[in-house]
Amino acid sequence: MTQDTAPQPPTPEAQAFRNGMSRLGAAVNIVTTDGPAGRHGLTVSAVCSVTDQPPTLLVCINSRAFSHDAFVQNGAICVNVLGPAHQDLSRAFARWTGEDRFATTEWHVRTTGAPVLANAAVAFDCRIVDQQLRGTHSVFFCEVISTEVAEGEANGLVWFDRAFHPLKPH
Numbered sequence: 655m656t657q658d659t660a661p662q663p664p665t666p667e668a669q670a671f672r673n674g675m676s677r678l679g680a681a682v683n684i685v686t687t688d689g690p691a692g693r694h695g696l697t698v699s700a701v702c703s704v705t706d707q708p709p710t711l712l713v714c715i716n717s718r719a720f721s722h723d724a725f726v727q728n729g730a731i732c733v734n735v736l737g738p739a740h741q742d743l744s745r746a747f748a749r750w751t752g753e754d755r756f757a758t759t760e761w762h763v764r765t766t767g768a769p770v771l772a773n774a775a776v777a778f779d780c781r782i783v784d785q786q787l788r789g790t791h792s793v794f795f796c797e798v799i800s801t802e803v804a805e806g807e808a809n810g811l812v813w814f815d816r817a818f819h820p821l822k823p824h
Contacts, residue, residue: 677814680813682813683697684697684736685715686768687721688763688768694725695755696747697744697747698713698714699813700714700791701713704795709797711733711778711780711795712796713731714792715791715792717787717791726782726785726792728768729782730782731794734770735810737774738818738821739809740771741811743771764799765779766779774804779798779800807822809821
């Protein structure tokens with residue numbers, strides 16, 4: 655006898671949590687990797703600073719995501735923070751369509767070899783130094799090897815109430 659592994663509908667408590675989290679605004683990022691497991695990327699909003707000594711970010715990725723294992727095997731990650739002009743790119747990286755999502759814009763590499771979005775608001779090139787599994791997600795602790803900040807006026811993109819919202823300086 656085999657066990658059914660199809661995703662189950664969320665419990666009322668889990669749905670209430672999801673609805674509540676939709677009201678917690680978060681920066682929109684494309685995280686990328688490259689190495690022995692190949693080039694991969696996806697859109698995430700669960701990124702935050704941990705410490706500046708050494709500079710470390712926390713990145714959460716669903717363990718069932720197509721590219722999850724590539725991040726683990728490559729051990730490298732670049733957090734590309736998006737601006738308002740990146741909404742379509744964010745949507746493309748949020749779904750797996752089989753197309754080369756990297757072909758739609760310019761990328762380069764820094765120290766780790768993970769793709770860096772050429773016009774990201776900021777890009778953090780990191781090595782994954784620890785991983786914890788919690789429920790459906792892996793929590794990656796990522797030591798920042800280099801930071802690339804875009805020149806000019808900073809504009810951001812946040813996800814709030816299940817929609818994109820641009821951020822501009824006052």
